[in-house]
Amino acid sequence: MTVFTSSAQRSLDDPGFRDHFLRLIGDGDEFGAVEAVTALLDQGVPAQRIMADLITPAQQRVGELWAANEWSIAREHAATAISERALAAVAARSNVRPHRGRLTIACVDGEWHALPVRILAETLRLDGWRVDFLGASVPGPHLVTHLHQTGPDAVALSCMIATRLPRAHAAITACRAAGVPVIAGGRGFGPGGRYAEKMGADAWAGSAEDAVARLAIDWPPVIDDPSTSAFLGDDEYTWVVRHRADLIATALERLAAAYPKVRRYDQRQADATAEDTGHIVDFLAAALYVGEDRVFTDFIDWTNSVLTARGVPPEALAAGLGVIRDQLHDWPGCLRLLDAGSIRLRPPADAD
Amino acid sequence: MEGDRMTTDRTDPVVLAPAPALLRAALDATSEAVVLCAVDTHEILLVNNAARALTPALRPGMSADSSPIAALNEAITTGGRTFTAQFDGRHVQGDRRALGGEHYGWYLQDVTPLEQERARTAFLAEAGRRLAASLNHRRSLRTTAELAVSHLADAAVVVLPPVRRQSEWVRLVAGATVDEGTLRERRLGEVPGLVEALGDFPPIPSRWLDAGQAPDWLLPRGSGPIGALLVIPLPGNAEPAGALILARRGADAAFSDDDELLARIFAARAGAAISAALLYRDQVDTTAVLQADLLPPELPQPDGVELIGSYQAARDSLRVGGDFYDVFKPTPRSPDTVIALGDVCGKGPEAAVLTGKVRQTLRALRLVEVPPDEMLGVLNQALLEGGRQHRFVTLVVGSVVRADHGRVRLRLASGGHPPPLVLRADGTVEEVATSGTLVGVVPDIVVHPADVELAPGELCLLYSDGLTEARGGPSGNEQYGEQRLHTALSSCHGMPGAAAVERIRQLVSDWVRGGTRDDIAMLAVRAPSRTPLSLRGGGARNASPFAIDSRRNERRPRQRV
Numbered sequence: 001m002t003v004f005t006s007s008a009q010r011s012l013d014d015p016g017f018r019d020h021f022l023r024l025i026g027d028g029d030e031f032g033a034v035e036a037v038t039a040l041l042d043q044g045v046p047a048q049r050i051m052a053d054l055i056t057p058a059q060q061r062v063g064e065l066w067a068a069n070e071w072s073i074a075r076e077h078a079a080t081a082i083s084e085r086a087l088a089a090v091a092a093r094s095n096v097r098p099h100r101g102r103l104t105i106a107c108v109d110g111e112w113h114a115l116p117v118r119i120l121a122e123t124l125r126l127d128g129w130r131v132d133f134l135g136a137s138v139p140g141p142h143l144v145t146h147l148h149q150t151g152p153d154a155v156a157l158s159c160m161i162a163t164r165l166p167r168a169h170a171a172i173t174a175c176r177a178a179g180v181p182v183i184a185g186g187r188g189f190g191p192g193g194r195y196a197e198k199m200g201a202d203a204w205a206g207s208a209e210d211a212v213a214r215l216a217i218d219w220p221p222v223i224d225d226p227s228t229s230a231f232l233g234d235d236e237y238t239w240v241v242r243h244r245a246d247l248i249a250t251a252l253e254r255l256a257a258a259y260p261k262v263r264r265y266d267q268r269q270a271d272a273t274a275e276d277t278g279h280i281v282d283f284l285a286a287a288l289y290v291g292e293d294r295v296f297t298d299f300i301d302w303t304n305s306v307l308t309a310r311g312v313p314p315e316a317l318a319a320g321l322g323v324i325r326d327q328l329h330d331w332p333g334c335l336r337l338l339d340a341g342s343i344r345l346r347p348p349a350d351a352d
Numbered sequence: 353m354e355g356d357r358m359t360t361d362r363t364d365p366v367v368l369a370p371a372p373a374l375l376r377a378a379l380d381a382t383s384e385a386v387v388l389c390a391v392d393t394h395e396i397l398l399v400n401n402a403a404r405a406l407t408p409a410l411r412p413g414m415s416a417d418s419s420p421i422a423a424l425n426e427a428i429t430t431g432g433r434t435f436t437a438q439f440d441g442r443h444v445q446g447d448r449r450a451l452g453g454e455h456y457g458w459y460l461q462d463v464t465p466l467e468q469e470r471a472r473t474a475f476l477a478e479a480g481r482r483l484a485a486s487l488n489h490r491r492s493l494r495t496t497a498e499l500a501v502s503h504l505a506d507a508a509v510v511v512l513p514p515v516r517r518q519s520e521w522v523r524l525v526a527g528a529t530v531d532e533g534t535l536r537e538r539r540l541g542e543v544p545g546l547v548e549a550l551g552d553f554p555p556i557p558s559r560w561l562d563a564g565q566a567p568d569w570l571l572p573r574g575s576g577p578i579g580a581l582l583v584i585p586l587p588g589n590a591e592p593a594g595a596l597i598l599a600r601r602g603a604d605a606a607f608s609d610d611d612e613l614l615a616r617i618f619a620a621r622a623g624a625a626i627s628a629a630l631l632y633r634d635q636v637d638t639t640a641v642l643q644a645d646l647l648p649p650e651l652p653q654p655d656g657v658e659l660i661g662s663y664q665a666a667r668d669s670l671r672v673g674g675d676f677y678d679v680f681k682p683t684p685r686s687p688d689t690v691i692a693l694g695d696v697c698g699k700g701p702e703a704a705v706l707t708g709k710v711r712q713t714l715r716a717l718r719l720v721e722v723p724p725d726e727m728l729g730v731l732n733q734a735l736l737e738g739g740r741q742h743r744f745v746t747l748v749v750g751s752v753v754r755a756d757h758g759r760v761r762l763r764l765a766s767g768g769h770p771p772p773l774v775l776r777a778d779g780t781v782e783e784v785a786t787s788g789t790l791v792g793v794v795p796d797i798v799v800h801p802a803d804v805e806l807a808p809g810e811l812c813l814l815y816s817d818g819l820t821e822a823r824g825g826p827s828g829n830e831q832y833g834e835q836r837l838h839t840a841l842s843s844c845h846g847m848p849g850a851a852a853v854e855r856i857r858q859l860v861s862d863w864v865r866g867g868t869r870d871d872i873a874m875l876a877v878r879a880p881s882r883t884p885l886s887l888r889g890g891g892a893r894n895a896s897p898f899a900i901d902s903r904r905n906e907r908r909p910r911q912r913v
Contacts, residue, residue, distance in 0.1 A: 074845055074847050081850055110861060110865065136858075137858075147486075147488065148632065148636075149636050151486070178488075180486075245829075274825065278826055
């Protein structure tokens, strides 16, 4: 009961409250986390604020703690599960009669970061929308079938990782071809949602509050012919995607020559190696698809920070880029991207 | 301008002959519209009869570069040789031709019919694209109203045939947003021509409809009086899909014969789209009823046991397929919860129907309290006697009951199904030692059941082979396999059951890089942790000297959320 009394006395603005909540979800303390948000609701704190100013930042911290190698993957998942329970508790306490229209909300195929999208769904529901939340990783055909069956006023589509952009683009085009405008969200769409516009999205929202504001006025927009933005990418993109398996296989072979220890990897380690090589190829393809170098260099920066937190020197990732670069001499766009990536991995003194 | 100069040969009798009055009469007599101008001042010297009829604003004496026709002025200023202008609802195209060194002429043409035809074609093309896009009934009604207002009228109302004495309608007035509502059937008669249009009678021409008779409720308050009304049927599947009411504002508004014809062509397309959407809706409704019993059930949450289910239908199916799971609650006589997860051979609706039968049979057997292994035997007989050949099923049936100290006891029996896995508190993964014959093929099956006990925090996973047979990986064609599943499950150590099941789904989805080709079903039974998770103080650091191996348990990069 100490949890109950301590959180009941606290307000959301107390400096230690967010840390307190983070500790609760990090400890897998479902009861404590639910009590904390329930106490806030009892104090009259609006549900929107609890989601925007408590659960969302806590979840951002969870991601950071994982990236910094301070939390294990299990703890990260457990914390996310507890956040979801807390969110469900907030949602269950706040009922709003729909008076606006109907929305479909989904994560793009292959995209598993459902919690921010669930928060978006609840925020919009509180704003008076009737919301169908389709969950994580929704295949395009399922999404379009849902649109035909329910005829919503908008689709909110989330993409957190740039490698899903080609699939996000296919989904956006299909939704708009079915006459339903799309509001895109998630950092996968780039800074300020830059890539969303290229893919024909009708709007972009950086946060749940942005989405509420954007959908509240002047919606739906007039949909132009979706075929005008139906194709992105070039021959380099096509080549990289079609040769993905070969690129990875060859890269792994050459890596084995460079690092003899790779030969003694067990299956799990070999899988992880293959998977990381796959990420390099996939982000390379995504950067070519969108036509933005930043997709690739951001990935390199981020991966490097994750690896550094785990005591891995940048040279190792650079070696991974090298064995892929060796296979791509005919493709100037790929070389440019890989070189731009390598530069990011040089020590600061070197780069100056 | 050298090339433009008319070569004048003084000896040419044709040029020599007539007096100015005769030339003028000749120009007035032609059907081609000519405006004659002076090169230096652009003064209009002559406007022939045809040009006067076409562009009454142009008069002799005015300067052609400051005329009331802006497009003409601009063409002269910029040295353009053609212009197109629109006034009084006509489209006029002008071509400049030099007439000697001192004069030139604008030869004008009425291109209104051409422009109208172009606009009609563009409208019908856009209508075709937008109407074909959606199979949603309500959206097709809205699209119809939007298109009608964009091109045909100031306001449009789509009215559906009455169902149970109520007609639904969708309405749009130019400059406003679409609104919707319903209308009593008896009020339909208040709109001239509406009952006829909905009753599949020949449409009444607009000129016979008295717009003044239109009821006040037809358009929103403040829309102003209706000048012209057109009511046309939206043709459907052998009966009208609805009626389209078009209204134009203004005292002298009218629908010409051309307008009516275009509206009817549009109505035919809109009607086809609306009735296709209606057909689709009917089929979806029917499917939904049939699907309801085949979809995965909502799981009960018995005290002291965590149950988590996950079902992912193959990419292109109706969300129902050959994999299934089910949970049957304790009965007054038996404290056990009975769980089942299985896989019927085949895919799609046929397989789904058989899963429905299997689930129903198990539900009945549960009520007579048969232990899991015997359930499989009876199910086998039932399937064999059911007469459906070439259909078999593999499944695991188990009974779950709470034991002391937060433990959970299971008895599991497999009929030819991959053995369930158990995630122990120390992170190791074990296969449950149950085996048996697949069900529905041979008259006598052999089943070896096994007992499992879960300590708090431990989890037992039942899964279908869609999970281990999912193809992907770096080569794109490698099976996920049991070894990877063991590793994946082991990495879920310490997670709540829901997080563990979600994580395995995610790992497999990453492996196949998108949609799976086969159904995947999972059902997890977990003994809840009694105390908060033993993860306080952070997890172990997993540093590695090898770059590529460093994220061994984290299979994909995660952006900071």
